[in-house]
Amino acid sequence: MIVWLNGTFGAGKTTAAHELLDLLPGSTLYDPELLGGGLRLMLPAKRLEDVDDYQDLPSWRRMVVDTAAALLTEVPGPLVTPMTLLRQEYRDEIFGSLAARRIPVRHVLLHAEETILRARISRREEEEADLGTGASTRAWSLAHLGAYATALEWLADDAHVVDTTRLTPRQTAEQVAEAVRTGAGSCDIVQTPEPTAExxxxxxxxxxxxxxxxxxxxxxxxxxxxxxxxxxxxxxxxxxxxxxxxxxxxxxxxxxxxxxxxxxxxxxxxxxxxxxxxxxxxxxxxxxxxxxxxxxxxxxxxxxxxxxxxxxxxxxxxxxxxxxxxxxxxxxxxxxxxxxxxxx
Missing domain, CATH: 3.90.79.10 (Nucleoside Triphosphate Pyrophosphohydrolase)
Known part of the structure; x- marks a missing residue:
């Protein structure tokens, strides 16, 4: 099983994911962002110029599914995946391919009010200032708030929503763990087996x-x-x-x-x-x-x-x-x- 923690930057996905590892026995952190970093190193620069985000690469979306399947042959699961996914067609492709592999998904949206998100993004900028990356991270994060607001309508219908506005990372993780135990956020997608021939x-x-x-x-x-x-x-x-x-x-x-x-x-x-x-x-x-x-x-x-x-x-x-x-x-x-x- 995959517990997919969705939400925009500042919602608390990564911190909640680390807390969640203590609450779900056998769980393993699975961060698809690492796959995007690998593709940036391996793909020709010309190909990368064609996309605004590594999620736009079909290879990344396929690797997300293939890597999850491979990991679940090594660990008991669930996989805890803190990953922003705002385009519904990418959700369909990834979650549908996971369903074809008989890998169930619990889709949980970590939501916070925009004022809280902006405050968290600014605080993160201050923490990263010494590394010289704070300003660029802040600009990127703020730019995605509009896309998140646009996607919120379908996300709220598709996922189990946990409002993190007034929650600590531990409290967020506890609510997610309870949701997983009760089956909330289950994506009941038709399991269409992947073809093995024409x-x-x-x-x-x-x-x-x-x-x-x-x-x-x-x-x-x-x-x-x-x-x-x-x-x-x-x-x-x-x-x-x-x-x-x-x-x-x-x-x-x-x-x-x-x-x-x-x-x-x-x-x-x-x-x-x-x-x-x-x-x-x-x-x-x-x-x-x-x-x-x-x-x-x-x-x-x-x-x-x-x-x-x-x-x-x-x-x-x-x-x-x-x-x-x-x-x-x-x-x-x-x-x-x-x-x-x-x-x-």
């Missing part, structure tokens, strides 16, 4: 009467997606799409959906690639749209979007696939793609 996946495009397409927001991976999933062994792809729509949205499609796009996705480590199929599930009436249901452990939201809006929400590979699927639908003829490019 996969076959079926997605279904559903439309409203304005010809907008339905997208869903998974809790276990970044970016929006089409309803659908992996085709099970021995299962027909179109039937897999029908099954996934029923499981994810509570909608029973009246007939077998029509194929729009077959796209071969090239393997790109650590992914294995495979065939991705998109089917036309037709137009949903207003009554059926109002009946949409979401499984909380798998999907957090849905919306109908135009093609232009979809480009802003979907990862580039999925948006390209959608773009061609919409053209195939308009022409009434399916398209065969290889790595996103029509062939034949």
């Amino acid at each position: 996969t076959l996946a079926a997605g279904v495009l559903l439309f409203d009467d304005e010809e907008r397409v339905l997208l869903v927001d998974p809790t276990y991976k970044p970016g929006w997606e089409f309803p659908g999933g992996i085709v099970e062994p021995g299962e027909a792809p179109s039937r897999a799409g029908v099954r996934e729509v029923a499981e994810e949205l509570g909608i029973q499609l009246p007939c077998t959906p029509r194929l729009l796009v077959m796209d071969w996705e090239a393997p790109k480590p650590p992914g294995f690639g495979g065939l991705r199929l998109l089917f036309d599930g037709g137009t949903l009436s207003g009554d059926r749209i109002r009946q949409l249901l979401l499984p909380g452990a798998e999907l957090r939201d849905w919306r109908f979007v135009t093609e232009a809006e979809a480009e802003k929400l979907l990862p580039p590979v999925r948006w390209n696939r959608l773009r061609w699927a919409l053209r195939a639908r308009a022409r009434g003829c399916p398209l065969n793609l290889e790595a996103g490019v029509p062939v034949g």
